[in-house]
Amino acid sequence: MLARKGLLTEEYMLTRLAEEDIGWQPKSYRERKARFIRKNGGCNVAHRNIREQGRFLQDVFTTLVDFKWPYTLIIFTMSFLCSWFLFALVWWLIAFAHGDLDKKDNDGEDGTFPCVTSVHSFTSAFLFSIEVQVTIGFGGRMITDECPFAIAVLILQNICGLIINAIMLGCIFMKTAQAHRRAETLIFSKHAVITVRSGKLCFMFRVGDLRKSMIISASIRMQLVKRTTTAEGEVLPLDQIDIQMENPLGSNSIFLVSPLIICHTIDHKSPFYELSPASLQHEDLEVIVILEGVVETTGITTQARTSYLADEILWGHRFVPIVCEEDGRYSVDYSKFGNTIRVATPRCSARELEGCTGETEEITQLDVLSQGPLKRRVPMKQKPPLKERPSTSKLQGPHS
Numbered sequence: 001m002l003a004r005k006g007l008l009t010e011e012y013m014l015t016r017l018a019e020e021d022i023g024w025q026p027k028s029y030r031e032r033k034a035r036f037i038r039k040n041g042g043c044n045v046a047h048r049n050i051r052e053q054g055r056f057l058q059d060v061f062t063t064l065v066d067f068k069w070p071y072t073l074i075i076f077t078m079s080f081l082c083s084w085f086l087f088a089l090v091w092w093l094i095a096f097a098h099g100d101l102d103k104k105d106n107d108g109e110d111g112t113f114p115c116v117t118s119v120h121s122f123t124s125a126f127l128f129s130i131e132v133q134v135t136i137g138f139g140g141r142m143i144t145d146e147c148p149f150a151i152a153v154l155i156l157q158n159i160c161g162l163i164i165n166a167i168m169l170g171c172i173f174m175k176t177a178q179a180h181r182r183a184e185t186l187i188f189s190k191h192a193v194i195t196v197r198s199g200k201l202c203f204m205f206r207v208g209d210l211r212k213s214m215i216i217s218a219s220i221r222m223q224l225v226k227r228t229t230t231a232e233g234e235v236l237p238l239d240q241i242d243i244q245m246e247n248p249l250g251s252n253s254i255f256l257v258s259p260l261i262i263c264h265t266i267d268h269k270s271p272f273y274e275l276s277p278a279s280l281q282h283e284d285l286e287v288i289v290i291l292e293g294v295v296e297t298t299g300i301t302t303q304a305r306t307s308y309l310a311d312e313i314l315w316g317h318r319f320v321p322i323v324c325e326e327d328g329r330y331s332v333d334y335s336k337f338g339n340t341i342r343v344a345t346p347r348c349s350a351r352e353l354e355g356c357t358g359e360t361e362e363i364t365q366l367d368v369l370s371q372g373p374l375k376r377r378v379p380m381k382q383k384p385p386l387k388e389r390p391s392t393s394k395l396q397g398p399h400s
Contacts, residue, residue, distance in 0.1 A: 041305035064171045087157045088126035095119045115147035133161040182295050183304035185210040189338040192308045193317040201266040201350045208259035215293035219252040224271045226285040266350040276349040277315045316345035
């Protein structure tokens with residue numbers, strides 16, 4: 001829809017992600033595993049064999065909000081119809097017990113008055129029930145002071161109607177104003193990259209906000225999810241490891257006015273410390289990214305999520321710049337949001353790279369297309385100086 005309005009080009013889908021053609025794809029990756037978090041942010045978890053189903057009824061409002069729209073609309077309609085029908089039955093019983101059904105044209109001429117005027121059948125009782133609950137008041141039917149019990153039923157129906165209106169209208173409002181609706185315009189790059197920044201290997205991805213209204217107190221968290229085995233032999237199928245984000249402020253807060261490149265420096269504390277291009281092809285890992293913040297216009301906390309598998313991490317790539325200054329203001333070109341270019345990057349792990357740097361050996365700049373191990377240039381030992389040659393006067397003969 002955004003592309004049809006001319007905001008973005010057709011080749012980029014921006015409901016949650018920016019799609020792009022990279023052109024280069026790894027060739028020897030293992031079969032893709034099941035995602036823990038989908039690219040659109042949905043959780044790929046199925047809850048089965050839940051025995052205590054009654055716990056959902058203890059929080060009815062949240063259960064109604066979590067229902068899909070067709071079920072919510074059915075419950076919304078049936079709640080009003082059932083209440084109208086139930087109280088219509090009560091009004092018909094009152095008229096039947098008072099004998100008003102047989103006095104169709106009696107307006108008090110014989111000294112008796114009906115509990116509710118013009119209620120002579122169940123249909124008329126149903127119409128009166130609707131008039132009472134929605135306060136229409138056509139004027140043809142009204143309650144009299146003949147039956148105190150009818151007055152009590154009138155008060156009870158008004159209270160029940162207000163409760164139903166509050167619950168159902170609140171449910172509809174919460175569904176239309178859910179936080180994940182705002183997350184539809186928070187986009188992530190389709191691929192993450194690993195390249196050198198400031199002399200260190202870094203894991204990076206790009207995030208952006210399509211709306212002009214800001215996300216207040218925005219923060220980003222990253223986690224690595226993979227299958228691990230403890231020293232005792234316990235298998236953890238979804239071991240979650242926190243990943244620290246590079247931020248000089250010491251926190252994960254960001255100022256998301258224009259697209260940002262989120263960077264994680266791969267050091268000895270990073271779970272990617274021993275990751276190399278060769279091992280990345282066989283790793284069964286998933287990097288989860290969580291963006292949280294408060295919507296400026298509504299004050300509701302929203303959360304956007306995405307994930308990157310091993311085959312979605314490009315080694316030796318860097319994101320192209322998309323922000324430039326035009327006519328005294330900054331302009332963002334979202335058509336290049338996920339585009340990357342290949343740059344010279346050592347094809348070794350951060351551990352090996354730090355080891356080479358510690359030994360003060362010169363590392364040759366590698367070709368990003370080569371798949372060989374890290375090459376090193378060892379300084380050649382200096383040759384000892386040559387001995388001075390003897391003077392030519394000693395070599396000349398006596399007759400020279």
